[in-house]
Amino acid sequence: MSVHGLTLGDVLGEHRRGRPLGLAVVDADVRLTYPGLDERVNRLANALAADGVAPGERVLWLGRNSFRILELLLAAARLGAICCPANRRQSAGELTFVLDDLRPAVVVFEESEAAGQARARTVAKARWVAAGEEYEAYAAAGAPSEPAVTVDPGDPVLALYTAAFDGRPAAALLSHTALIAHTMTLLHVRRMEDGFTYLNSGPLFHVGTMMFCLAAFQLGGTNVFTPAYDPEEVCRLIEAERCTHAFLFGPMIDRLVEANAGGAHDLSSLRFASHSPAWDAMITVDDSPWGASKMGGYGQTEVGGMLTFLGLAPGGRGPAGRPSPLVHVRILDPAGTEVPPGETGEICARGATIFSGYWNRPERNAAKTAGGWHHTGDLGRREPDGTITFIGPGLRMIKSANENIYPAEVERALREHEAVADAAVIGVPDPAWGQSVKAIVVLKDGASLTPEQVVAHVRSRIASYKKPRHVEFADAIPKKGHTPDYDALDAAYGGGGHPGT
Amino acid sequence: MSVHGLTLGDVLGEHRRGRPLGLAVVDADVRLTYPGLDERVNRLANALAADGVAPGERVLWLGRNSFRILELLLAAARLGAICCPANRRQSAGELTFVLDDLRPAVVVFEESEAAGQARARTVAKARWVAAGEEYEAYAAAGAPSEPAVTVDPGDPVLALYTAAFDGRPAAALLSHTALIAHTMTLLHVRRMEDGFTYLNSGPLFHVGTMMFCLAAFQLGGTNVFTPAYDPEEVCRLIEAERCTHAFLFGPMIDRLVEANAGGAHDLSSLRFASHSPAWDAMITVDDSPWGASKMGGYGQTEVGGMLTFLGLAPGGRGPAGRPSPLVHVRILDPAGTEVPPGETGEICARGATIFSGYWNRPERNAAKTAGGWHHTGDLGRREPDGTITFIGPGLRMIKSANENIYPAEVERALREHEAVADAAVIGVPDPAWGQSVKAIVVLKDGASLTPEQVVAHVRSRIASYKKPRHVEFADAIPKKGHTPDYDALDAAYGGGGHPGT
Structure with missing residues (x-):
């Protein structure tokens, strides 16, 4: 065991000791402190281990948002395994592809016609656990002691399906180190602080919500979960839990404003970007240089979320801003040579937040890391002032x-x-x-x-x-x-x- | 070359591209942008390489504060080598010990009687380069291209002598990764932002100044250097360079207030803790939860600077606050078993900021990492609220x-x-x-x-x-x-x- 290691399981272990009364998760009638979450995670991890979830094995979540996604991720973390929260609204064919590709040892699922068909069709031999009572009994059955597994923080722990460039998605693998490093960049850029209470109102199979869920966790803050985006329920939760942040964008905000038109709910705990006069009157507008309105930049699942931030280059020329402090960027031509400022090339990067490749895609992974640089597949340029402009996806090239x-x-x-x-x-x-x-x-x-x-x-x-x-x-x-x-x-x-x- | 790597040399390479006009260092009549610093570092690195500074070799600085310490550190970083800035005020015997222990390939030194005696006595075969014209010619003679050395960010790059527990100091080795990780914790805890301009008014052979010098560098801010603590000169520099931060504590501040009693210098750019009415009237008092007054916590050179921060546990019971987000802490008894909250034990830790051991001290290093935990040698306890109290050195220390x-x-x-x-x-x-x-x-x-x-x-x-x-x-x-x-x-x-x- 290296003295330098820090895994997601270690973070939870620190919070159990350091935040004995800290509220970790809220989800319907479930409210868990960090010690409470730690105990559930250990029990679940031991149950998973009994079902063959060894280091490198996969567990799959096919359901709506739930604190159990975080719980499953942390249990996988304690075992050196990989958790994949997938989009349950995919077709039976798409779900079958995911199952055949990932070959999970355990699947936690919500009943649906597509899930049933995929279960019948897949060649993957998994233990299927139905979300709800079956899962609760399953998760509670393991021993409460921490599994005695030595976990390498450089190993992958989260898999997110993305990047259907060739018509089929692939699972981007993110290590403990990459996720923790990405969180550090968010803490820095967004000036996150104690009391951060995040409403997981976007889907957790997408890095956009997951990265803030993990940041709230790393900070020792509170994650509030809601199964799907229901504007009425979101208003209720923001007021009841005094949520400070949430996953929201334009159309979601419009529906929220409509749902709270009578001002029935006090949303003033929410700190968010200005959007419309009605919205601005309901919430606490954060127009600071590190506020939500300045979140812009450039990112992709394969870099853990964001690679560059507008907030790191106030007044800069390139709308993508500057790289996070834990990465460095080169704009390369197809031969791998750096192009001069002002010229377009592929955005390439190196650093702690970069992913560990796609699951089961050795050829594509070799191309993604050619020359020791992560190739984003996207086009950009350095402006003369050193800031970055994202041009667009570089799928096709003309010569x-x-x-x-x-x-x-x-x-x-x-x-x-x-x-x-x-x-x-x-x-x-x-x-x-x-x-x-x-x-x-x-x-x-x-x-x-x-x-x-x-x-x-x-x-x-x-x-x-x-x-x-x-x-x-x-x-x-x-x-x-x-x-x-x-x-x-x-x-x-x-x-x-x-x-x- | 791993796509996950980030060395101090990589950070400089990113700044050269991302901050073409950014002022990197100010030192007397030297003013260097990041591209200017990058070129000097490359030339110096190539000159050092010609003198045998290969990966793992050491270069020693024996002089007062100078931007050349940062330059030497970055040149060592580009070569996979280790830079040690040492206290030049040591006796000839102490300096001889350092030379015999570290065996540097190159020594950059300011003339002194003790340095001359140590040079005559040491068994170390080093190339000695006198600070001043000789060094300038030496540093300028190398080629301007980046050395083609693949550097592992987990390798040590900085050595700081500390911890004379057994009567002799030892050089704590800090890796690129540890230093960059420690900087991320400072950026988070202190809410550092663009425009950070740091006056290196404390000695750079001490981690207290070095950690802020490195944070300013990582941020792409400006480091201002002064050879020694002269209150008049410090006032002049704060005003001339609009320094936002500096290394200062009680008696240093009193002398500064005395030197600026007439209000000759405008020190309002400096954001610092409240100290006395006269001081508070001169500067911009920062009493925010992340301000200088809340810097307190617990640290040591062996953890890169700070391990815990008061600012991460506002209102907490333990004056050392909470661990930084990149480490986790256990309070262990001499058998390596965790003690319950409220009981005193040794503060032990794991995480990215922990050092790589002492140079040339295998037995002590084995003891320091027993059971996979870094043993700080200091006593502390977890309070019932999870925060940390530092009790005192396991061995007696005078401050x-x-x-x-x-x-x-x-x-x-x-x-x-x-x-x-x-x-x-x-x-x-x-x-x-x-x-x-x-x-x-x-x-x-x-x-x-x-x-x-x-x-x-x-x-x-x-x-x-x-x-x-x-x-x-x-x-x-x-x-x-x-x-x-x-x-x-x-x-x-x-x-x-x-x-x-």
Whole structure:
């Protein structure tokens, strides 16, 4: 056992001693102090160990939000195992894929048609435990002593499915060290302090909520859980538990304001960004440089959450701000060479918060860590003042006259035109230059533009060699999720000759 | 190269890119941006490498405060080597001990009689470089490219001599990871932010100043250096550089207030704890829960600086507060078993900020890490509310003018006098300095010495601040086993005011 080690289980052990009366979790009628949570976690860990959950084994949660996700994660932490909270609203086929991919030793699930079908179809041999009474009995049956397992804090403990770049998601593995390091960056950037009470109002299978849940835990604060986003219930919980923070964004806030229109609930404990006059009147607006409104930056599940923060570069030119103090960033070209400030390349990084690779994806992991740098797959640049701009995902590249052109960058420039509703960019074969750039543009209702105007606009924004040589107008851009479906675009508009294809 | 690595050299590399105009250091007529510091560090590193400074080799600084200590540390960091800034005010014998113990490859030194004698006596084969023109030419001669050395962030990079428990100091080794982790705890606890400008007004061979120097560096802030504590010059620097923080305590502040009695200097940029009405009127008093006044807690060089912080347990019962978020603490009995809350035991800890052992002390290191816990050698307890109380050193220590003085070290010097049969040293309360040193001396039969001769003898052997201010002669030293019975000595000779009592 190294004197330098700190695992999530160790954090819980410290809180049991250091915060004997501290309220760790609130969930419906469950209220647990840190000693109470520690005892439940030990019992659950010993029950899991009896079901074969050894170091490196996986446990899967298929259910709505619950403090039991944190409990399961901490029990896995005590065993050197990996906890995966997955999205239960996936189809039976998607759930089967997750089960076959992850091969969990134990699955805790809420009944659903899809879960039942996936259970019948999967080749994974898991012990299935139904959330509710069965789980409670299961979790209470283990011995209360701490499992005698030596856990390496560099080993993964959390798996989150993400990044369906090739049409199938993969589970990003995050180690104890990465999660604790990421928490330290949040504590620093957001000036988190004693009394932090977090309402887990977003899904815990997403890093956006999970990272704050873990920060509240590491701080010795309180995590409040609600099974799903119900604006009435969220108002009630904020008032009852004096929640100081919550996972909320635009449309969620609008529904909250509507639900509390009569002012029935006192939401003044909540410190959040300004949104609308009605919202601002209900809560405590935090417009400090480290407040919620300045949370912006650049991140992804694979870096534990956030890699850069706007709040670390007040007044800087790049909207992504500066890297957190525990990482460093390089903007690299496809050959792995650093590009100069002002030029676009792939955002690459190194540091304590970076993930440990995807579960069961050795080839992709090798590509993600080429040259000893984590390759985010996203495009960005260093501004002359040293701050970072996130350009967009770097899925597809165009090679014209030996220059690398990233569709996301050209698309961003196109969308900045007031007459453009949407746009996508592909490479078309070019006998002279290998490829040339073709833009497919959707105009706003009633707007009109000539191809020449489109080209002139792009040329005014980015380097000339990136401007489209061909422009076609269309009614819509085919999409895969939120990103253009480039295969469909290539087929419809004559694309081809992409490097690497 | 792991994607998780972050060394001090990496931090500098990020700042070179991220803060192209950021002022890194100010020292007399030297003003360096981060790119400027990065270039100097690379040149110095390449020069050191040519002198055999390979991974694990040591470089020693024997001089007053200077930005060149940070530069030397960062150059060592780029090479995987270890930098030791040592106290140049030590005697020739003490300096010889350090040289023989550390065996540095390169020594940068300011001329002094003691340094000259130590250089003549030591068996260490080092390249000696005189601070000043010789050093400047030496540091400028290397190539400006970054050395191609892969550095493990878990390897030591800083060595600080401390802990003369057995009569001889030892060099505590701190890794990149430990120093960066400790900085993260400071950023969190002290809410450090952009614009942090630190005046290095304390000695950089002491962790108390070094930890803030490193925090300012990690933040991308500015470090201002002054060769020694001159109140007039400190006032001038605070005003000229708009320093926001500085290393200061009671008697230093009194001298500053005296020097600025006429209000000649505007010290309002300095944010510091309240001290006296005159002081409070000169500076910006920071009485926030994370302000300088709440810096208290418990620490030692071996944990990178601070292990626990009062500011993390506002209103808590234990004056040492709570552990930093990157460590966990156990109070253990001599058998390594945890003692219950309220009972005294040894403060033991695990976590990222813990040191890598003492240089060249394998037996002591084994004892320090028994059972996988770092043994601080200090006594403490958990209060019922979970907070920590520091009781005192497991071995007796004297604290005078913020310096740790170990009786064993002074006693060893006393016993080396041919007329001394036995001796013991206690601390007596001192209104100005907390404590001062009192020696109780047993002379050999027929020998005679004056108190002045005793003091002069000690002063010839060890640093002046450790010499006795009071000497009493006695017939015998009361003992507990082989060691002096300090409680009996305190009672008989007016001892008291020991830290923790």
